[in-house]
Amino acid sequence: MSEPGGERPGGSARPNASSDADTAPLTVGPRTPGPADAVIEFDRVTKVYRTGAIAVAALRGVSLKINTGEYVAIVGPSGSGKSTLMHILGCLDTPTTGTFRLAGENVSGMSEEALAEVRNRRIGFVFQQFNLLASMTAWQNVELPLAYAGVHRAERKERAMAALAKVGLAQRVQHRPGELSGGQQQRVAVARALVTEPDLILADEPTGNLDSVSADDVLGLMNELHDAGRTLVLITHDLEVASAAGRLIGIRDGLVSENDKRDLENVR
Amino acid sequence: MSWLETFRTGLNGVRTHRLRSALTVLGILIGIAAVILTVGLGEGAQAQVSSEITALGSNLLTITPGSTTSAAGIRGGFGTSSTLTTYDATALASKTVAPDIKAVAPITDSSETLTAGTSNWTTSVVGSTPSWITVRGETVAQGRFLDEQDITDHEPVVVLGSVTASELFTRGDPVGQTVDVDGLPLTVVGVLNSVGSSTSSSTTSDPDDTAIVPLTTAAQEIFGGTSRNSVSSIIVQGRSSADLTAAYQEADQELLALHGITTASDADFTITSEASVVSTATSVDRTLTILLGGVAGISLLVGGIGVMNIMLVSVTERIREIGLRKALGATPRLIRRQFLVEASVLGLTGGALGAGLGIICAVFLPGVIGDPIAISGWAVALAIVVAMAIGVVFGVYPASRAANLAPIDALRSE
Numbered sequence: 001m002s003e004p005g006g007e008r009p010g011g012s013a014r015p016n017a018s019s020d021a022d023t024a025p026l027t028v029g030p031r032t033p034g035p036a037d038a039v040i041e042f043d044r045v046t047k048v049y050r051t052g053a054i055a056v057a058a059l060r061g062v063s064l065k066i067n068t069g070e071y072v073a074i075v076g077p078s079g080s081g082k083s084t085l086m087h088i089l090g091c092l093d094t095p096t097t098g099t100f101r102l103a104g105e106n107v108s109g110m111s112e113e114a115l116a117e118v119r120n121r122r123i124g125f126v127f128q129q130f131n132l133l134a135s136m137t138a139w140q141n142v143e144l145p146l147a148y149a150g151v152h153r154a155e156r157k158e159r160a161m162a163a164l165a166k167v168g169l170a171q172r173v174q175h176r177p178g179e180l181s182g183g184q185q186q187r188v189a190v191a192r193a194l195v196t197e198p199d200l201i202l203a204d205e206p207t208g209n210l211d212s213v214s215a216d217d218v219l220g221l222m223n224e225l226h227d228a229g230r231t232l233v234l235i236t237h238d239l240e241v242a243s244a245a246g247r248l249i250g251i252r253d254g255l256v257s258e259n260d261k262r263d264l265e266n267v268r
Numbered sequence: 269m270s271w272l273e274t275f276r277t278g279l280n281g282v283r284t285h286r287l288r289s290a291l292t293v294l295g296i297l298i299g300i301a302a303v304i305l306t307v308g309l310g311e312g313a314q315a316q317v318s319s320e321i322t323a324l325g326s327n328l329l330t331i332t333p334g335s336t337t338s339a340a341g342i343r344g345g346f347g348t349s350s351t352l353t354t355y356d357a358t359a360l361a362s363k364t365v366a367p368d369i370k371a372v373a374p375i376t377d378s379s380e381t382l383t384a385g386t387s388n389w390t391t392s393v394v395g396s397t398p399s400w401i402t403v404r405g406e407t408v409a410q411g412r413f414l415d416e417q418d419i420t421d422h423e424p425v426v427v428l429g430s431v432t433a434s435e436l437f438t439r440g441d442p443v444g445q446t447v448d449v450d451g452l453p454l455t456v457v458g459v460l461n462s463v464g465s466s467t468s469s470s471t472t473s474d475p476d477d478t479a480i481v482p483l484t485t486a487a488q489e490i491f492g493g494t495s496r497n498s499v500s501s502i503i504v505q506g507r508s509s510a511d512l513t514a515a516y517q518e519a520d521q522e523l524l525a526l527h528g529i530t531t532a533s534d535a536d537f538t539i540t541s542e543a544s545v546v547s548t549a550t551s552v553d554r555t556l557t558i559l560l561g562g563v564a565g566i567s568l569l570v571g572g573i574g575v576m577n578i579m580l581v582s583v584t585e586r587i588r589e590i591g592l593r594k595a596l597g598a599t600p601r602l603i604r605r606q607f608l609v610e611a612s613v614l615g616l617t618g619g620a621l622g623a624g625l626g627i628i629c630a631v632f633l634p635g636v637i638g639d640p641i642a643i644s645g646w647a648v649a650l651a652i653v654v655a656m657a658i659g660v661v662f663g664v665y666p667a668s669r670a671a672n673l674a675p676i677d678a679l680r681s682e
Binding site for chain 2: 087090092093112113116117119120121125127129131133135136144145147148149150192
């Protein structure tokens with residue numbers, strides 16, 4: 001897994017830490033820096049939610065590594081810890097124990113303010129619900145992360161326009177989300193995720209709210225991004241969608257397992 | 269993200285929910301307009317009262333002789349002595365002794381019968397100095413008033429009140445004519461303008477029915493008596509009604525010193541002012557203003573709670589937007605700022621519109637209710653600042669709630 005660029009699509013189905021995270025960590029410890037091109041390094045990450053007296057372990061020691069340029073699908077049924085994994089990946093939440101390095105930077109214990117900055121700089125989100133602001137035009141939605149990054153107005157607009165052109169919406173920049181189809185809205189969302197040139201694009205069920213034509217359309221766009229060298233993590237419960245990715249990581253009961261495309265059925 | 273950007277975002281938030289923003293603004297608007305109008309009404313009433321005070325000459329103090337207290341401690345009746353003298357008046361007129369006293373008029377008076385040709389008329393003959401006319405705030409209609417020369421030379425001259433003049437001289441110009449008082453012929457040198465009867469004055473006599481002669485002439489030639497330097501009262505004019513207290517104290521101290529009295533309660537003179545009547549009226553008025561202002565303030569508070577309510581609704585309703593903004597890199601501080609800007613824009617708009625409404629009402633309402641409304645610039649400015657502050661204060665809690673939302677919860681909510 002650590003050889004750069006060696007085994008991009010369909011990587012080997014090595015057994016990982018799913019059975020025992022403590023004895024068989026896939027990745028090196030937090031003290032030793034990983035290879036320069038590792039975008040994501042999870043080391044025995046756990047997440048425990050407490051509701052009153054009951055503690056629920058959503059992640060029970062996850063170790064994994066995702067390299068630059070990889071296209072990874074994280075697949076799991078609901079309740080598997082998939083969402084929790086995605087939140088930690090997206091720096092929307094922090095691990096209870098263990099370390100998470102994003103582009104070599106340990107984000108495990110960061111403050112809320114620092115996490116906001118990391119999200120802004122390193123991660124592009126694509127959500128199931130699109131999450132576009134209805135009162136703004138397509139290009140204004142796309143420039144939003146640049147505004148939080150403190151980019152100057154003129155440059156912001158220019159870059160937003162370029163990102164929209166990249167997803168094929170050059171003719172729709174002045175439209176508001178309500179005037180666009182679902183597929184087009186998701187394309188705007190992808191443009192918004194792209195515009196900051198992030199280290200990681202995190203897509204949470206990006207096709208969940210789309211008809212099959214639009215879904216294929218968006219997945220095609222993801223493929224293009226992958227071909228252009230972007231690192232993509234796709235979170236889904238849909239194996240058909242997941243099959244678009246080069247590498248599959250299954251998650252079940254808070255533990256991850258590498259899956260070969262051939263034994264997709266095992267994840268079910 | 270700069271303040272300007274945050275402001276733009278906040279403004280956009282207000283614009284997006286037009287109706288809701290308008291209703292919130294309405295709450296603040298009514299509160300501010302009510303406060304401005306109440307304060308304006310109060311100030312208008314006070315201005316009216318104080319102009320009435322000025323007309324009454326309430327910056328005047330009247331010093332009258334009191335009772336003497338003998339060495340044995342036996343106090344004589346009121347007015348038993350003629351303790352006030354022209355020397356007292358001269359001392360009080362000194363600017364170094366009493367800087368807050370503008371003018372001093374010693375007065376001696378007596379009811380005398382005036383004869384001019386075949387007609388006669390009994391009136392109040394007043395012996396005084398040239399400062400009498402300034403102290404009383406009266407003006408000369410014809411001829412001149414008394415001057416210092418008349419005092420020094422004991423001139424047999426007289427200035428008549430308008431009523432007295434018309435009673436004695438039904439035809440022709442009184443100036444230059446002669447009037448007899450107790451057989452002493454006096455030349456009429458001037459006639460005063462009519463001031464009309466003053467209803468609130470403590471004197472029931474008509475102020476226009478009088479005759480003023482030089483103090484010295486009155487003492488030496490008309491009234492006579494043993495103590496020719498004593499006066500029946502001294503009228504002291506303060507520099508303004510605001511300085512009247514200071515003038516009172518200066519006069520009191522000076523007279524006590526002059527009369528060699530060490531205990532203030534043994535004073536052989538009394539100082540009174542007409543302002544005491546007026547001050548009661550003013551204080552009633554002020555109480556009313558405070559009461560009305562309180563009601564208006566409560567309506568402003570309700571407006572502020574309205575802002576808070578709407579901002580809380582806004583935070584709940586836009587929970588996904590907040591989550592998204594956070595995911596895109598907005599820090600809690602920026603989210604808080606955005607909502608604070610929205611709240612203060614609501615407050616500011618309400619304040620500005622409320623001030624506008626208040627000013628419009630101030631122009632048209634007096635015609636309906638008959639009371640003057642005085643709108644001062646600082647009150648309007650203060651009201652707008654207060655309105656904005658209300659927006660900020662009542663926006664703090666909702667904004668903090670928005671800022672502290674966990675991004676995942678915010679994104680997950682349906």
